Amino acid sequence: MFALRSLSKYLFGNANKESIIELPQGQLYIVRPRSLKGYSELIFKDAAASIRRTGQEYQYQLVIQRVYEEGEAELVGEDGTQDDRLDGVASDKDEKTFLLDQDLHFRVDIRDDGEVVLGWLDLSGDDGDLFEFVCDPSATPETASSFALVAAQCQYERKYRKPRDLATDQELREFSFEHEDPIPQASPIQSPSRSPIISRSPTISPPPTTTRMPSLNQSNSGVKRSEAMPRTTRSGKAPLRTYEEAPTIAPSANKAPEARETLADQDVQLHLFDFQSGTFVQQAESVNATVTEIGNWKYWLQLNSDDRDWLGQEVVPELNPVFNFEYLSFIFNHYSEDGNAYSWLLRFKEKESLEEFQQGLMQALWEHSNQTKWLKAKDTERDYVLDAFNDLVLEDKDDEREAEAREEDEQEEEEYYDQEEDEDDGQRSEHYDSDESEDDVITRDEDGNVNSQLAVGYKHDRSFVVRGSKIGVFKHTPDNHLEFSTNISKVETPGGKVFNPKKIMLHAEDRNMIMQDGDNPNSLFRMDLEYGKIVDEWKVHDDIPVNTFAPEKKFSQMTGEQTFLGLSNNALYRIDPRLQGDKLVESELKQYATKNGFTAAATTDKGYIAVASSKGDIRMFDRLGINAKTHIPALGDPIIGLDVSANGRWVLATTRTYLLLIDALQNDGKNEGKLGFEKSFAKDSKPQPRRLALTPSHVAQFQHETKVALSFTPARFNTGPDSDETTIITATGPFIITWSLKKVLAGRKDPYSIKRYAEDVKADNFRFGSDKNIVVALPNEVNMVAKRALQRPTRESIMATPRKTGRGSYLSRNDIVNSPY
CATH class of the missing domain: 2.30.29.30 (Pleckstrin-homology domain (PH domain)/Phosphotyrosine-binding domain (PTB))
Known part of the structure; x- marks a missing residue:
C-alpha cells in the first residue's frame, strides 16, 4: 500500500469542492529541447498550479493560472502587450488547462537543491517539447508528493472509469513514469516583470542532478493541511468570492410542543x-x-x-x-x-x-x-409513497442502462473539451428600438414589468416571451443564438381591453397563440401572430371555467389541428373553436362530483392524456369522456407542472421542491407490455416512482446562497418528433438544472447539472428537436445557452455569481435581442 493513500480521502474531500490540491506559487515554462524556436520560453512569471474537478465524472484538469500582482492586470489590459506576445503559445493569457490523461506523462521531480518541478508533455508541440511548472522554494517535498498522488489517482479514474479507492498499488505506479528521463531545467528568470516570454539558448543552463519523485510510495506522515491544501488569495480570470472560514454551527433548537x-x-x-x-x-x-x-x-x-x-x-x-x-x-x-x-x-x-x-x-x-x-390509504399507496422517498434505483436497472450512461459521459466529455464555449453563453436581451445607438442600453421597463412566460416554437424556430402586456419574438439562428425579430407592443381583446396574459400556448403550426385573461376564466383568446393582434374571443362555457389547457396530441402544434384540451378544477374536456356558441364539446366532457383541483395536463403523440392535481395525484386516460385507466396516488404535494414522453413511457410531474418521474410501462401481470394509459395496473402491481430531488446538502447550499426556498419551474423533457427524450430541465431561483434521463435510470446518485445566473430564472425550455440548447428567460434578459455550459454542482459552481448585464454592455447589433421590447 502507498503510505500517502491514507491522505487520499482527505485531499479529495467532498465532491462539492472544485479544486482538490494546489501549489500556490511558481513559474510556467515551455521547454523545446530540439526546437529552433529557442530552448525555453517563460509563459507565466507568477502562477499557481492546481488539480480541479470538471463537470464530467472521472475527468480532472491540471490548471496553471497566472497570478497578478496588485494593479498588474489593469496595466496589461491597457497596453495589450501580454496578448500579442503570447499569441500562439498560450490558449488564454491568464490560464492554461490540461486534461489529466496518461498521454501527458505527468511527473514530479525534486532536484538536489530541493527545487520541486512538475513536468508534462506538450501534446500539440514537437517531439520532446514539454511544459514545466517550477515551484517556489516554499514548496515542500511533502506537498509535491501529495500533488503527484492526486494526479496519479485522477489519471487512474479517467483510464479505468472507476473510483480511485479501487486502485491497486501497481495500477497507481503505472502513472508515476519512473523510467522517464529527468525533467530538463528551464531557463532562469532574467526578465523585467512585464516581459511575458524569454527565449534562451540550450547551452545556457545544463540540467542539474535530479531526484525522481519517490514513486508515490514513500512515507510522508508529516504532511499538514497547510501544506497539502494551501489557501491563497489571488486575482484571476474569474475569481470566486471568499469562502466563509468558520465551520457551520447548529442553530438553537425549538422546544417540542406537547405530544399526543x-x-x-x-x-x-x-x-x-x-x-x-x-x-x-x-x-x-x-x-x-x-x-x-x-x-x-x-x-x-x-x-x-x-x-x-x-x-x-x-x-x-x-x-x-x-x-x-x-x-x-x-x-x-x-x-x-x-x-x-x-x-x-x-x-x-x-x-x-x-x-x-x-x-x-x-x-x-x-x-x-x-x-x-x-x-x-391502501397498502399499494403506502408502498408507493415509501418507495418514492427512498434513495434507490428503478427495479429494472441493468448493465445496458449503465453502459448508456457511460456512453453519455464520454459524449459530454468530448463536447466539453472539443468545443470552445463562448464567453457570453447566449444572446443577452437589451432595449429594442429601431434607431437606438449601441450604447443606449435599457434593461428595465418603466412600468415595472418583467419577463414571465416563455413559449418555444415547434414549427418556425421562434421563441415568444411575455412581459406584462407585451410579447417579444426571437429567432433561433443556425449557430444556436437568439436574434430579436419583432415585438407585439400591446395585448388587447377585440373590445379594446389591454391585459397581461395568464397562460399562453402556440397553436396551428405556430401561426396562432392561444392565451387567457386572468380576469375572464371562462374565455380564451386567439392571437394571429402574423398580424400581432387578437382576432377571436372563444367563450368556452358559462359554468365551467378554464384553469389550464394543453394540445390535443404531443406534436399537434406542428399541424393545423384546431381542437385542444381544457381543464377546470373538476373537469376535463375538449375545446373546438369551430363550434357555434360555447366551444366546449359536451360529448367529450369528464366531470367529477368533487373538486379534484386539476392543475396540469400533458399528452402523448397518440393523444393519451395525463392529468395532475393540487392534491398530488395523477390520472391517465386513453381518451376523453371516460374514467381514467390508472390513478397514481398522491404523495401530498401539489403538482404544478406535468409532461409526458412522446411514447407515453415516462410521466414527469413537478412539485415545488422535487420532481417525480413515473414509469407507466407495466412489466408483469396480464397487462405486461401495456402502458398505464391503455390498461389499468393490476392490484398487486404499481407504477415505478422515482423522486428527483437535489441532495439535501445542495438544497442547503442553494438556500445558503439565495436566502430563498426551492421553487421549481414546471419541468419538461426535451422533445421533437425525431428525437428521444434524454434530458429534463427545470429551474429554481437563479439556477437552471438539467437531469440526464440515462443517468437517472442507471441509478447515479446526483445525475444533474446546474448553471447559475445573476437573477432568478422566470421560464425555461429546450430548443425544439434538441437537448443541446436551452432558451432561458430572466426578468430582463432572454438567453440561449448550450447545455454543455452547465456544470456538475460543486461548492464553486453554486457560489459563483455571474455579472449582471446592463448599461455599458458592448454588444454588436447582431448580439442585441429584446426583452423589455
Whole structure:
C-alpha cells in the first residue's frame, strides 16, 4: 500500500469542492529541447498550479493560472502587450488547462537543491517539447508528493472509469513514469516583470542532478493541511468570492410542543453538513430522534441528547427527506427562523430501526399533506409513497442502462473539451428600438414589468416571451443564438381591453397563440401572430371555467389541428373553436362530483392524456369522456407542472421542491407490455416512482446562497418528433438544472447539472428537436445557452455569481435581442 493513500480521502474531500490540491506559487515554462524556436520560453512569471474537478465524472484538469500582482492586470489590459506576445503559445493569457490523461506523462521531480518541478508533455508541440511548472522554494517535498498522488489517482479514474479507492498499488505506479528521463531545467528568470516570454539558448543552463519523485510510495506522515491544501488569495480570470472560514454551527433548537402520539422513536448518530469543508461532520454519537403528532394535522421532529436539545421543527415537505438504506442514513433539511438552511444526517444502527423511523416520518408527512389518516390509504399507496422517498434505483436497472450512461459521459466529455464555449453563453436581451445607438442600453421597463412566460416554437424556430402586456419574438439562428425579430407592443381583446396574459400556448403550426385573461376564466383568446393582434374571443362555457389547457396530441402544434384540451378544477374536456356558441364539446366532457383541483395536463403523440392535481395525484386516460385507466396516488404535494414522453413511457410531474418521474410501462401481470394509459395496473402491481430531488446538502447550499426556498419551474423533457427524450430541465431561483434521463435510470446518485445566473430564472425550455440548447428567460434578459455550459454542482459552481448585464454592455447589433421590447 502507498503510505500517502491514507491522505487520499482527505485531499479529495467532498465532491462539492472544485479544486482538490494546489501549489500556490511558481513559474510556467515551455521547454523545446530540439526546437529552433529557442530552448525555453517563460509563459507565466507568477502562477499557481492546481488539480480541479470538471463537470464530467472521472475527468480532472491540471490548471496553471497566472497570478497578478496588485494593479498588474489593469496595466496589461491597457497596453495589450501580454496578448500579442503570447499569441500562439498560450490558449488564454491568464490560464492554461490540461486534461489529466496518461498521454501527458505527468511527473514530479525534486532536484538536489530541493527545487520541486512538475513536468508534462506538450501534446500539440514537437517531439520532446514539454511544459514545466517550477515551484517556489516554499514548496515542500511533502506537498509535491501529495500533488503527484492526486494526479496519479485522477489519471487512474479517467483510464479505468472507476473510483480511485479501487486502485491497486501497481495500477497507481503505472502513472508515476519512473523510467522517464529527468525533467530538463528551464531557463532562469532574467526578465523585467512585464516581459511575458524569454527565449534562451540550450547551452545556457545544463540540467542539474535530479531526484525522481519517490514513486508515490514513500512515507510522508508529516504532511499538514497547510501544506497539502494551501489557501491563497489571488486575482484571476474569474475569481470566486471568499469562502466563509468558520465551520457551520447548529442553530438553537425549538422546544417540542406537547405530544399526543409518538409515531417514531429511535437512537441515532447525528451529523451536520459543514458549508466550509463540504462534508457532514459528526455532532453527537447518540441522540434520540422522535416524530410526534401535536394536533390539527401537525407533526413534530425532535432531536435531543442527554446534555442538550439539537433540533425541533415541524414535519413539512420542505424537509426534503432522503432515506438511504445502503448507508443506514436519513438526510433532511432544516430551516431556522432567520431563513438559513441546514442539512442534517441521522445514521441508524440497523436496517430495522431505519425502516421503523421511515414509516413514522412518512406517515406524519403524508397525513400533514393529505389531512387523512395513513391507515386509510391502501397498502399499494403506502408502498408507493415509501418507495418514492427512498434513495434507490428503478427495479429494472441493468448493465445496458449503465453502459448508456457511460456512453453519455464520454459524449459530454468530448463536447466539453472539443468545443470552445463562448464567453457570453447566449444572446443577452437589451432595449429594442429601431434607431437606438449601441450604447443606449435599457434593461428595465418603466412600468415595472418583467419577463414571465416563455413559449418555444415547434414549427418556425421562434421563441415568444411575455412581459406584462407585451410579447417579444426571437429567432433561433443556425449557430444556436437568439436574434430579436419583432415585438407585439400591446395585448388587447377585440373590445379594446389591454391585459397581461395568464397562460399562453402556440397553436396551428405556430401561426396562432392561444392565451387567457386572468380576469375572464371562462374565455380564451386567439392571437394571429402574423398580424400581432387578437382576432377571436372563444367563450368556452358559462359554468365551467378554464384553469389550464394543453394540445390535443404531443406534436399537434406542428399541424393545423384546431381542437385542444381544457381543464377546470373538476373537469376535463375538449375545446373546438369551430363550434357555434360555447366551444366546449359536451360529448367529450369528464366531470367529477368533487373538486379534484386539476392543475396540469400533458399528452402523448397518440393523444393519451395525463392529468395532475393540487392534491398530488395523477390520472391517465386513453381518451376523453371516460374514467381514467390508472390513478397514481398522491404523495401530498401539489403538482404544478406535468409532461409526458412522446411514447407515453415516462410521466414527469413537478412539485415545488422535487420532481417525480413515473414509469407507466407495466412489466408483469396480464397487462405486461401495456402502458398505464391503455390498461389499468393490476392490484398487486404499481407504477415505478422515482423522486428527483437535489441532495439535501445542495438544497442547503442553494438556500445558503439565495436566502430563498426551492421553487421549481414546471419541468419538461426535451422533445421533437425525431428525437428521444434524454434530458429534463427545470429551474429554481437563479439556477437552471438539467437531469440526464440515462443517468437517472442507471441509478447515479446526483445525475444533474446546474448553471447559475445573476437573477432568478422566470421560464425555461429546450430548443425544439434538441437537448443541446436551452432558451432561458430572466426578468430582463432572454438567453440561449448550450447545455454543455452547465456544470456538475460543486461548492464553486453554486457560489459563483455571474455579472449582471446592463448599461455599458458592448454588444454588436447582431448580439442585441429584446426583452423589455
